[in-house]
Amino acid sequence: MKSSLCIKKRRVEPVNHLVWSTPTVTPVKPDESVRICRDYECTVNNALKKHAYLFPAINQFTSTYQQLTVDDATAEAQTIITHRGAFRVKRLKFGISTAPGIFQNIINKTVADVQGMLPYFDDIIIAVSDEEELTHRLETVLYRLLHAALQLKSDKCKFCLLRVEVLGFEIDAV
Template identity: 25%
Template sequence: MEPFKKKFKDLTDGNIIRRSTSNIVSPCFLILKKDGDLRLVVDYRRLNSNTIKSFYPIPRLSDKIYSLKGSVFFSKIDLNSGYYQIKVQFKDIYKTAFITPFGTYEFIRMPFGLTNAPRTFQQSMNNIFRDLDFMRVYLDDILICSSSES
């Protein structure tokens, strides 16, 4: 139970989650990541089945690869916990609630597992980097490319 408590403390201290009184709750569990850290997973299947799906397009990887033609220098950035950079709209926070052995919590920042999270994140990334032609963004992976060193 100690790793579970530590994970919740880290997420609470990081303003990712907070205590909740929502009566809409989803179950959760922790999984061990490759690096030995724990990832909180919330089973949002029930919530997702009642969610209106966003139609913002996620680019096809093949299109992103084709757009690299002529580039010879590359730098890759993988955003750590990228979804947590996006705030959940205040009116929707209560929907993200989940139950734990320590009480009920809800996300202040966008969690993994919500049906519209990938599209919301992609749209945000596209808006942020829209004027930077040398960058290719695919969800939380950013590729900086150039045809020369300068």
């Protein structure tokens, strides 16, 4: 069960008191697995100061926001209620209105100063003029992501493309 795995990995922890409690919903994904979602719109999002960024969905990183740990107050505010009890959520979750801006800020701090880089959420485009430059920049980016404890989904990564689509625009190497 997915909730047991989250407890085992210490992403959530049982609580006996409720300051906040967010309901969960479980929609079925296209591959027929179940996604456990929290409806933060009816709880904590109402209390958050809105972030200035507006962003698209993220899916190239593995469990994108869940890679980011949160402080005790944030974990308390993200408490969820399920059929198995109440749990304090110790990682940043999808559905928190400020999560996209927080994630983009971390990506910017991690790789934005690498020459030829275009970090935009989970899309990191590396522009190069030759194979040697590609190897160097790719190693730099992967090293930084590793040290920032950010994991990528290997099946979503694409390398050595001559043409990419970004925000509906087609960009090519020529």
